[in-house]
Amino acid sequence: MTKFIDLIPEDSLELVNYKGKDLIQKLGKNIISNVVLSILCGDNIRNLTEGLTQRRILLMNSSLIITYLKALSSFGNLSSELTSIISNEIRTERLSPNKKKYLLWFLGLTGKSVQNVIREDDYFNDYLSSLDGNLKKIARDIKNKYGDMDITIKNNGIEFLLQWPDLLRCMMALGAQTLTIRGSEKSMYGKLFEKFVLGSVLSMLGFRYINKDDPQTNGVFWLSEREDKRESDATVLLRPGSGIRFDIGFIGVGNTEISLDKVSRFERVMEKGGTRNATITIILVDKIGDGSRTPQMAQAIGGHIIQMSGSYWVHQLAQTIHEEYDFFDSPLVGMDKEDSINFLHERMQEIDLSQFL
Structure with missing residues (x-):
């Protein structure tokens, strides 16, 4: 007996969900490094990854249509x-x-609609019982509005006739599929490149990447701390007693206040290895909108905010750290802005991004 799940192309199932490590394997380290370098030079991550997202969506959309066509050949009155x-x-x-x-x-x-719309098995049954009725009613309304629709599709020598009920079912599935992929890609790229960007830029500034439990306290950093009131994407210890908490967010104009609300809860003193370390906060965001309260809010919490949309934001970051801690030394401190871009290109070749996963 034919099963619908057996009609799904196997290679498309591999694209339904994958993680950061899978992405590196699929695209290669050079491509990922180039994306990170572009972000360090002011490019927008959404622009850089949109082509990758579009490719995955269209591959998946195509496999969904093929699956439906196979089902038309395998089952009777499929639309109902x-x-x-x-x-x-x-x-x-x-x-x-x-x-x-x-x-x-x-x-x-x-996945989200299952959580928010269905919630429990009883609701799922109610949803299923009303789904076909809704589709039939919508098909009648669309037919009255736009007339009949007959589309003949030929695939591998077999002809298929699609009418409004078939098209609506496919369009509904394509919409759900696209929402799922866009949501997962946004989350995956955000989390992945936050680590890559922070790890790369802090390494370029001369700090050494360590595990949080490592007792070293001089010129070191670690990623993603989640404890009690403290929540930072990266933590730097320049030397015992002096530290920096970093928060990074690839968020759009108008949303930076959300990030600031979170980092305003950072504690300004951190303990490590028996030493109490005074910390400042540096917030990295994509762009600040005109009229935003963000710079004033950052100043109020004793922190700094830097826009990654600027071509020389890494250079600005180095100067900011030096202003707070005059003993901080990096080749970028005092370097010409244009020279700093060449510096980033040279140093990026030495960064092993896989360590930050």
């Missing part, structure tokens, strides 16, 4: 029976998370 077919397989088959997510798309559901 698909909800029953998929819900039955979700309940009775032992599915991998990727397969289950793929099937849910044909029900118009993403």
Whole structure:
């Protein structure tokens, strides 16, 4: 007996969900390093990764259409029976998370909508019982508005006739799929490149990357601290007693106040290895909107905010640290802005990004 899940192209299942390490393997370290370098020189991460996101979305969209066409050949009245077919397989088959997510798309559901709309099994049954009725009503309304729609598709020598019920089902699935992929990519790229950018720029400034539990306290840094009131994306110890907390966010204009609200809860004293260290806060954001209260808010919490949209933001970061701690020394301190760009290009070749994963 044919199962719907067996019609899904196997290679597309690999694209349903993957992690940062998978991304490096798929794209290669050189491409990732070039993206990081571009961010260090002021480029926007969304612009740099949008092409990668579009590729994944279109590959997945194409596989979804192919899966539907295969199902048309394998099942009878698919447009009216698909909800029953998929819900039955979700309940009775032992599915991998990727397969289950793929099937849910044909029900118009993403992981978020399952949490927010369905919530419990009873709600899921109610959703399924109303889904087909909703689609039929919408198909009638669209037919009255736009007329009949008959599309003939030929794939591998086989012709398929798609009408409004088929098209609506596919469009609903494509929408759920696209929302899922965009959401996961935004989260994945954000978390991944936050570590890569912080790890790279702090290494270039002359700090050594260590594990948080390492007892070293001179010229070192570690990533992602999550404890009690303190929550920082990176922590630097210049020497015993002197530290910096970093918060980074690839967030749009108007959202930087959110980041500031979070870092305003940072404690200004950190203990490590029995030593109390006074810390300042440096916030890295993509861009600050006109009229934003962010610079004043940053000053109020004794911190600094730097926009990564500037071509020379790494140079500015070095000067800011030197102003706070005059003993801090780096080749970037006092360096010409234009020369700092060449410095970044040279040093990026020496950075092993995989260590920051």
